[in-house]
Amino acid sequence: MNRLAIELPGLSLKNPIMPASGCFGFGKEYSQFYDLSELGAIMIKATTKEARFGNPTPRVAETSSGMLNAIGLQNPGLDHVMANELPWLTQFDVPIIANVAGSTLEDYIDVARVISTAENVKALELNISCPNVKDGGIAFGTDPKTARELTARVKEVSEVPVYVKLSPNVTSITEMALAVEEGGADGLTMINTLVGMRLDRKTGNPIIANKTGGLSGPAIKPVAIRMVYEVSQRTALPIIAMGGVQDSYDVVDYLSAGASAVAVGTQNFVDPFACPAIIEDLSKIVKEWELEHILDLKGRSWGKHGKTANHRA
Amino acid sequence: MNRLAIELPGLSLKNPIMPASGCFGFGKEYSQFYDLSELGAIMIKATTKEARFGNPTPRVAETSSGMLNAIGLQNPGLDHVMANELPWLTQFDVPIIANVAGSTLEDYIDVARVISTAENVKALELNISCPNVKDGGIAFGTDPKTARELTARVKEVSEVPVYVKLSPNVTSITEMALAVEEGGADGLTMINTLVGMRLDRKTGNPIIANKTGGLSGPAIKPVAIRMVYEVSQRTALPIIAMGGVQDSYDVVDYLSAGASAVAVGTQNFVDPFACPAIIEDLSKIVKEWELEHILDLKGRSWGKHGKTANHRA
Amino acid sequence: MIQKQDMIIVSHKQIADHIFELTLRGSLTNEMTSPGQFVHVKIMNGSEPLLRRPISICSIDRENEQFTMLYRVSGSGSGTSTLSQLMKGFTVNVLGPLGNGFPVDELEEGQTALLVGGGIGVPPLYELSKRLTSRGVKVIHILGFQEQKVVFYKEEFTALGETYIATVDGSFGTKGFVTDVIDKLDVTIDGYYTCGPAPMLRAVEQKLSGVDGYISMEQRMGCGVGACLACVCHVQGDDTGTAYKKVCSDGPVFKSKVVVV
Amino acid sequence: MIQKQDMIIVSHKQIADHIFELTLRGSLTNEMTSPGQFVHVKIMNGSEPLLRRPISICSIDRENEQFTMLYRVSGSGSGTSTLSQLMKGFTVNVLGPLGNGFPVDELEEGQTALLVGGGIGVPPLYELSKRLTSRGVKVIHILGFQEQKVVFYKEEFTALGETYIATVDGSFGTKGFVTDVIDKLDVTIDGYYTCGPAPMLRAVEQKLSGVDGYISMEQRMGCGVGACLACVCHVQGDDTGTAYKKVCSDGPVFKSKVVVV
Numbered sequence A, B: 001m002n003r004l005a006i007e008l009p010g011l012s013l014k015n016p017i018m019p020a021s022g023c024f025g026f027g028k029e030y031s032q033f034y035d036l037s038e039l040g041a042i043m044i045k046a047t048t049k050e051a052r053f054g055n056p057t058p059r060v061a062e063t064s065s066g067m068l069n070a071i072g073l074q075n076p077g078l079d080h081v082m083a084n085e086l087p088w089l090t091q092f093d094v095p096i097i098a099n100v101a102g103s104t105l106e107d108y109i110d111v112a113r114v115i116s117t118a119e120n121v122k123a124l125e126l127n128i129s130c131p132n133v134k135d136g137g138i139a140f141g142t143d144p145k146t147a148r149e150l151t152a153r154v155k156e157v158s159e160v161p162v163y164v165k166l167s168p169n170v171t172s173i174t175e176m177a178l179a180v181e182e183g184g185a186d187g188l189t190m191i192n193t194l195v196g197m198r199l200d201r202k203t204g205n206p207i208i209a210n211k212t213g214g215l216s217g218p219a220i221k222p223v224a225i226r227m228v229y230e231v232s233q234r235t236a237l238p239i240i241a242m243g244g245v246q247d248s249y250d251v252v253d254y255l256s257a258g259a260s261a262v263a264v265g266t267q268n269f270v271d272p273f274a275c276p277a278i279i280e281d282l283s284k285i286v287k288e289w290e291l292e293h294i295l296d297l298k299g300r301s302w303g304k305h306g307k308t309a310n311h312r313a
Numbered sequence C, D: 001m002i003q004k005q006d007m008i009i010v011s012h013k014q015i016a017d018h019i020f021e022l023t024l025r026g027s028l029t030n031e032m033t034s035p036g037q038f039v040h041v042k043i044m045n046g047s048e049p050l051l052r053r054p055i056s057i058c059s060i061d062r063e064n065e066q067f068t069m070l071y072r073v074s075g076s077g078s079g080t081s082t083l084s085q086l087m088k089g090f091t092v093n094v095l096g097p098l099g100n101g102f103p104v105d106e107l108e109e110g111q112t113a114l115l116v117g118g119g120i121g122v123p124p125l126y127e128l129s130k131r132l133t134s135r136g137v138k139v140i141h142i143l144g145f146q147e148q149k150v151v152f153y154k155e156e157f158t159a160l161g162e163t164y165i166a167t168v169d170g171s172f173g174t175k176g177f178v179t180d181v182i183d184k185l186d187v188t189i190d191g192y193y194t195c196g197p198a199p200m201l202r203a204v205e206q207k208l209s210g211v212d213g214y215i216s217m218e219q220r221m222g223c224g225v226g227a228c229l230a231c232v233c234h235v236q237g238d239d240t241g242t243a244y245k246k247v248c249s250d251g252p253v254f255k256s257k258v259v260v261v
């Protein structure tokens, strides 16, 4: 038995580790560092119907133990992704989770219908939480009703299971989770970035051209852990968690909080070898801690509430 | 002219710097380090009607560039604060902002009515945003209607201007700000802590006995700056800003974002001399940058939107 | 007076598995009055790690304006692991001395004091023992550790008085807990002083309930100076439930039976 | 091949106001091919500062497996200020070499190259100049700085070829900008290479529009390897508005008139 393997709706993962959307492009760059088949899955960069240049630069700014970004969903558009990026990725033995973004319900539906037919796309991730473009779906991500509706409509057209990526910039993320569960979501991914801002000390102007950006990295981990802890105890949906993962112990934390798999975002920039290093360390932890399976850790933090379904392969 | 002096409703501040509530007790401990009369004001620890022990320990946990706390509004209760803490503070020439907490509307009203009569209490800070006690007012802090109502009722009984402390754990902090403005608030203080959690690596259990805690420190500064930037452009109320201030340049950032004064929380723990050091550095900045007044910096980040009322003394 | 000072690293070395000895120099040393006080150490400038670390004063060298602390590196990525990498010549920012230590004048010349330490609770007993012996008090040390490789300062304590070591796995000294050693002691104890993990403190307080004693508490801290209420403990015999003591500023040393361990 | 390596600090010193020279040793040096490439430096382990810092390769010493970079400390509390405190013997984690540098074989022996650098854009021109001169290309350097106290490497460049310094305040060399020096030059330029602040790059590109040239761009970066799209720039003559180049992996050096500076 592979003690790291995990079965989630649509996804047979060799291990619970995958790069987070937007932090790994479409895989090409990181393929110079290691064999992408080592990964549990790959969450590719948000794809929209048309090609987008995204926001003006500067697009990133560093903050204490974190970074802000406002890339603005730059991507080559659905057709190009279908014709080039996804076929290129078929050389690797790794399931692809396609991050889908748009401005209107129709955008999401159109992209989902097409991209879910690609042979290596095993699940969709509905990005209803991008804080960096006015028309980037954040409206869907902050209103439970709209989110439920969007999920239901995408489910109708998708050939593969649908995960919904939740925004932390809400009063109750649990309410959002329950809404998309009702809408028929197969899983949750969380969290997207927190909206933040940094000013230039001298001029007082925002450093990022878009003014605000999304905060990621270790700074947000306590917020993300809390949200995973809350949501995982309230829904039956599996959670792919993310936010500030730097090493295998952070992964242990997310599983303990109730996640079933974990994505690595910003840390890829800090260390391009982060994902395979974490996977290797997880194997060691499983051995040293004498776990039958890594998901023995799932929900450890819940205390006496008992366990929900796990997702061991 | 004192280029750091600031006039806000009820408050004549020698300078824009004050310790944040809960991070300075009732001043006694820090009075061993410097003369409290140097401060712009003091935001004292939340006071409730009855004495409270607060939450079990551990009550704090460190995170990347931040800390979690779940003190749980421990305080000696209104009578003791009126009889001991506030009279002791009259030896200093510094206005006191009394942080008021409670579980019910009546609690807030009762505490506000009494504490606002103390001679050195020049303003109230309604804590409707403490994330660490179930009955700690957070319900008031996430629902605009309740917040407006609470503000209006407290305004009826308070002898001094009322500031409302906003929670960042909401979908729209601007909506909350506008609601309490409608309720008659004289000013805003923001932000309180973000709800977060840290797990013990070995056991997977939450480190803090209360499980979740409030995240403070430099990690949250980008979120706080963004919120001050947003809210200050939408309301006419003055903002006392806080979140991760470590030095005078952080203060410059908050003023640039649109705040009129700044509170220092967690940094007092890191450096008990933080507040006087920042005040001294601000004097230097005013000189070096050749500012007529520190509030020349106010709202610099807004771009072409023009300036609102400033609050120079 | 509590001061804040950049103190110079005079010596810094590993003395047992994960255990380091750090000696710092600076005039702040002159403020240190009683054994059992602690300092609050800022490990790097900037925001990471953010909070200071409370570490006991292990020995004080007034003459050279320097003091020593012993600390355990708690894991990779921890603040103490970063601390352990700082070299001689660098400075460390210290806030202290903090809290109230062990009173040394409660015992007279010729009386016998029992000093019971567990793990990283052992260090503050060293300065205490030096003070007691210099007053002519007879000291008996019982020091408990997990296993042989984390034992430290055996010689130093032995030089001051009778010293028993207990290890949980029996790899050194008596197998078992410090209380197992206490059980076998056949002397009259006039007072005890103890520092270590809470279960040990409770066991010692109970076992020596007939004797006056002092207990040093540990608690996660924010400010270290009494302002944040992170480090409170309940008070024995309090019915209201609202009475409390702050470990940082009312303690860390309390008379036995005062606080709930 | 891009590698990641803990490289040893061989020498580290201040050479002008806020300007440091850092030499690192490690086999990663062997991967460095063209002048103008950069490395991505992680300043401390852990999360603060979080991101790597892009710094140009200033000179390469293959024989000793070491290379040198020059950097400016941008303010107290900045990552570079922390970097400047690391001492000989410590290691720094380097990711590199990254990006595409200046092509050196476009010019023949006897031809003349103009190298125009501004401020902290000067360093990559040094290795470039060494390569060009070793091929027998004649080099002319024009280096612009704010003021005298931040001028560096004047001797080093002078040893390789004609060198003009311009300072904005006139405290050293010609008063004014590098373009003021270009105006006065009376030679035929066969190619130019430039690195510095965007306004300078634009001015140089315009002034030398008749000459083939290479421009090194700067942009805030996330990954440094082409994955995050933080560092994009527009492409000249693109009507769609969606064409772009990534400074980190398509650049940082571009042929003139290719990207929008």
Ligand SMILES: Cc1cc2nc3c(=O)[nH]c(=O)nc-3n(C[C@H](O)[C@H](O)[C@H](O)COP(=O)(O)OP(=O)(O)OC[C@H]3O[C@@H](n4cnc5c(N)ncnc54)[C@H](O)[C@@H]3O)c2cc1C
Residues within 6 Å of the ligand: B061, B062, C038, C049, C051, C052, C053, C054, C055, C056, C057, C069, C070, C071, C072, C073, C074, C075, C077, C078, C079, C080, C081, C120, C123, C124, C217, C218, C219, C220, C221, C252
């Ligand atoms: C009064 C007092 C005296 C102490 N004296 C010593 C001593 O002499 N030698 C020694 O090695 N240790 C001592 N400790 C314990 C020491 O403070 C912790 O081991 C240390 O703070 C852990 O920090 P870290 O960087 O290794 O761990 P991290 O995991 O990086 O710490 C994270 C946070 O948790 C806090 N923390 C973690 N464990 C503890 C703990 N056991 N007690 C209090 N806070 C904790 C840290 O201070 C920090 O804020 C003392 C504690 C107290 C309260």
Ligand SMILES: Cc1cc2nc3c(=O)[nH]c(=O)nc-3n(C[C@H](O)[C@H](O)[C@H](O)COP(=O)(O)OP(=O)(O)OC[C@H]3O[C@@H](n4cnc5c(N)ncnc54)[C@H](O)[C@@H]3O)c2cc1C
Residues within 6 Å of the ligand: A061, A062, D038, D049, D051, D052, D053, D054, D055, D056, D057, D069, D070, D071, D072, D073, D074, D075, D077, D078, D079, D080, D081, D120, D123, D124, D217, D218, D219, D220, D221, D252
């Ligand atoms: C290809 C390339 C080559 C470079 N070569 C050199 C060089 O040889 N010597 C040198 O001194 N500088 C060079 N720079 C600029 C250098 O990267 C920045 O000065 C440095 O990152 C600032 O970091 P800090 O820690 O001082 O500032 P901080 O204010 O702490 O930086 C905060 C964040 O902003 C980024 N940042 C700030 N200023 C810049 C900038 N001007 N360009 C890019 N990112 C920035 C930092 O990388 C960091 O992520 C180069 C930049 C690029 C893109």
Ligand SMILES: Cc1cc2nc3c(=O)[nH]c(=O)nc-3n(C[C@H](O)[C@H](O)[C@H](O)COP(=O)(O)O)c2cc1C
Residues within 6 Å of the ligand: A020, A021, A022, A023, A045, A046, A069, A071, A073, A099, A127, A130, A165, A191, A192, A193, A215, A216, A217, A218, A220, A242, A243, A244, A245, A263, A264, A265, A266, A267, D222, D228
């Ligand atoms: C540069 C950058 C680009 C991102 N782009 C996307 C995106 O296109 N779609 C998406 O759903 N999330 C995007 N994210 C969010 C990440 O997938 C992730 O949710 C977030 O960064 C938190 O994880 P981390 O702290 O590990 O980075 C992006 C994050 C960063 C830093």
Ligand SMILES: Cc1cc2nc3c(=O)[nH]c(=O)nc-3n(C[C@H](O)[C@H](O)[C@H](O)COP(=O)(O)O)c2cc1C
Residues within 6 Å of the ligand: B020, B021, B022, B023, B045, B046, B069, B071, B073, B099, B127, B130, B165, B191, B192, B193, B215, B216, B217, B218, B220, B242, B243, B244, B245, B263, B264, B265, B266, B267, C222, C228
């Ligand atoms: C230990 C601790 C206790 C706090 N107690 C209170 C409180 O009683 N009332 C309140 O309104 N805010 C309280 N806060 C929140 C702070 O006043 C402040 O809003 C927050 O910490 C952000 O500022 P900082 O990052 O500078 O700490 C507390 C914060 C901390 C860290």
Ligand code: FES
Residues within 6 Å of the ligand: C220, C221, C222, C223, C224, C225, C226, C227, C228, C229, C230, C231, C232, C246, C247, C248, C249
């Ligand atoms: S640590 Fe703050 S009161 Fe004790």
Ligand code: FES
Residues within 6 Å of the ligand: D220, D221, D222, D223, D224, D225, D226, D227, D228, D229, D230, D231, D232, D246, D247, D248, D249
């Ligand atoms: S820095 Fe990430 S694409 Fe260039």
